[in-house]
Amino acid sequence: MIQNNSATALSLSRRESLRAFGLAAGMFGFTGAVNRAAVGSLSSVTGAPDWASIAAQFLIDPEIAYLNTGSLGAIPCPVMEEMQAVNQKLESNPVQQGFGPVLADAEAVRPKIADLFGCKTEEVVVTRNTTDGMNQIAEGLNMQPGQRVLTSNHEHGGGLGAWKYLVKRRGVFLDVAELGAPPASEDEVVEKFKAALRPETKVIMCSHVTFSSGVQVPIARLSELAHQHGCLMVVDGAQAPGGVLVDVKALGCDAYASSGHKYLLGPKGTGLLYINEKVKDQITPFVLEDGYGVYTAIRGTSNWTETIGLGNSLDFVKSIGREAVAGRLMELRNQIYDVISKTPGTQLFSPPPGSSMASHLVCFSVTDRAKHPLLSEQFAKDKVIVKGVGIQGIDYRITCHLYNTEKDISRFADSLHKVLGQA
Numbered sequence: 001m002i003q004n005n006s007a008t009a010l011s012l013s014r015r016e017s018l019r020a021f022g023l024a025a026g027m028f029g030f031t032g033a034v035n036r037a038a039v040g041s042l043s044s045v046t047g048a049p050d051w052a053s054i055a056a057q058f059l060i061d062p063e064i065a066y067l068n069t070g071s072l073g074a075i076p077c078p079v080m081e082e083m084q085a086v087n088q089k090l091e092s093n094p095v096q097q098g099f100g101p102v103l104a105d106a107e108a109v110r111p112k113i114a115d116l117f118g119c120k121t122e123e124v125v126v127t128r129n130t131t132d133g134m135n136q137i138a139e140g141l142n143m144q145p146g147q148r149v150l151t152s153n154h155e156h157g158g159g160l161g162a163w164k165y166l167v168k169r170r171g172v173f174l175d176v177a178e179l180g181a182p183p184a185s186e187d188e189v190v191e192k193f194k195a196a197l198r199p200e201t202k203v204i205m206c207s208h209v210t211f212s213s214g215v216q217v218p219i220a221r222l223s224e225l226a227h228q229h230g231c232l233m234v235v236d237g238a239q240a241p242g243g244v245l246v247d248v249k250a251l252g253c254d255a256y257a258s259s260g261h262k263y264l265l266g267p268k269g270t271g272l273l274y275i276n277e278k279v280k281d282q283i284t285p286f287v288l289e290d291g292y293g294v295y296t297a298i299r300g301t302s303n304w305t306e307t308i309g310l311g312n313s314l315d316f317v318k319s320i321g322r323e324a325v326a327g328r329l330m331e332l333r334n335q336i337y338d339v340i341s342k343t344p345g346t347q348l349f350s351p352p353p354g355s356s357m358a359s360h361l362v363c364f365s366v367t368d369r370a371k372h373p374l375l376s377e378q379f380a381k382d383k384v385i386v387k388g389v390g391i392q393g394i395d396y397r398i399t400c401h402l403y404n405t406e407k408d409i410s411r412f413a414d415s416l417h418k419v420l421g422q423a
């Protein structure tokens with residue numbers, strides 16, 4: 001099944017199995033932190049995470065092979081239980097709870113994001129999503145007519161929209177560095193950006209991991225390039241955290257926007273934004289005029305339950321181990337890559353396993369164009385959920401997470417082989 005965001009109903013049997021798993025309300029407390037003991041017990045005797053038990057902590061319909069976390073991930077059941085508990089508390093006395101302990105718990109999520117990004121709490125803003133974060137940055141830069149933004153040919157509409165607005169309404173120009181899919185080397189990426197820089201360029205904006213080809217871009221090197229030319233480096237991190245480790249200081253960027261609802265397994269409509277304290281006076285969107293807090297006069301009331309849920313999802317991933325989770329996603333990704341590379345009539349656009357530019361995303365196309373619709377039909381028939389890409393000649397993107405197991409990869413392989421055959 002090719003997704004552009006169609007809703008999938010939960011099966012009752014899955015809910016029942018959730019109850020059987022013992023994740024009833026009350027198992028997790030009101031502490032604002034995931035029950036680490038419960039997650040910690042999901043280890044095998046060797047001490048390595050028990051991936052099968054962890055996979056069972058999600059409501060993903062067992063009828064489907066869900067391979068589209070790059071669009072939306074799923075929240076772990078313990079986190080959902082905690083969010084329900086927060087809501088019950090909030091609704092028992094909205095103002096007293098909402099502007100009291102619930103808001104305090106939501107505010108306490110900013111240090112968790114700072115911990116994830118390796119920055120100070122004061123450099124973190126909770127947003128609604130990557131797009132929201134990018135909008136805030138683009139608006140807050142107060143760019144002047146004639147100034148230029150340099151980006152790549154593999155950017156997502158969510159990251160690009162605000163810059164296109166500046167082009168349309170403010171006389172700003174957008175330049176594009178044309179990257180290969182995958183690029184031959186990190187050097188090639190840096191050279192392409194360098195060649196496209198102009199004296200008027202004020203911002204380099206690029207994805208950390210490209211949504212279309214799964215390339216992990218050498219951001220640290222682009223930050224260096226940007227700063228050498230007196231530009232700011234702004235990163236669209238929608239596809240990165242949770243799948244790759246993000247250290248914004250090591251990346252050297254000035255701003256980094258991401259979403260909670262993909263690989264961080266957070267609630268839908270949660271986002272994370274980093275603004276380097278050194279440039280906070282250069283990025284001044286009106287919503288941040290009263291500071292970066294979750295609640296300020298100019299931001300008003302927001303969905304604090306979801307913000308708290310994001311914090312709990314961050315705890316969930318951290319409890320298993322961020323490196324272990326990223327390693328697991330890479331392991332599943334390499335299996336997918338292997339299946340595709342051994343299937344005739346496919347073209348891979350993502351870097352091979354082991355490359356410094358490889359990420360947890362795998363993107364590919366079908367070379368015999370007549371077989372493309374047949375494969376899409378086959379995925380739909382077999383309930384294999386993948387993302388249709390549709391830019392730069394790339395057909396599909398496969399993204400896994402903790403709810404996926406080797407069984408899902410076999411289902412994907414079977415669909416592929418039914419249409420394209422096997423080598």
Ligand SMILES: Cc1ncc(COP(=O)(O)O)c(C=O)c1O
Nearest residue numbers: 129130131156158159211238259
């Ligand atoms: C690279 C990139 N940027 C931005 C977005 C938009 O994300 P959101 O809807 O969470 O703002 C996406 C969504 O998939 C993406 O892949």
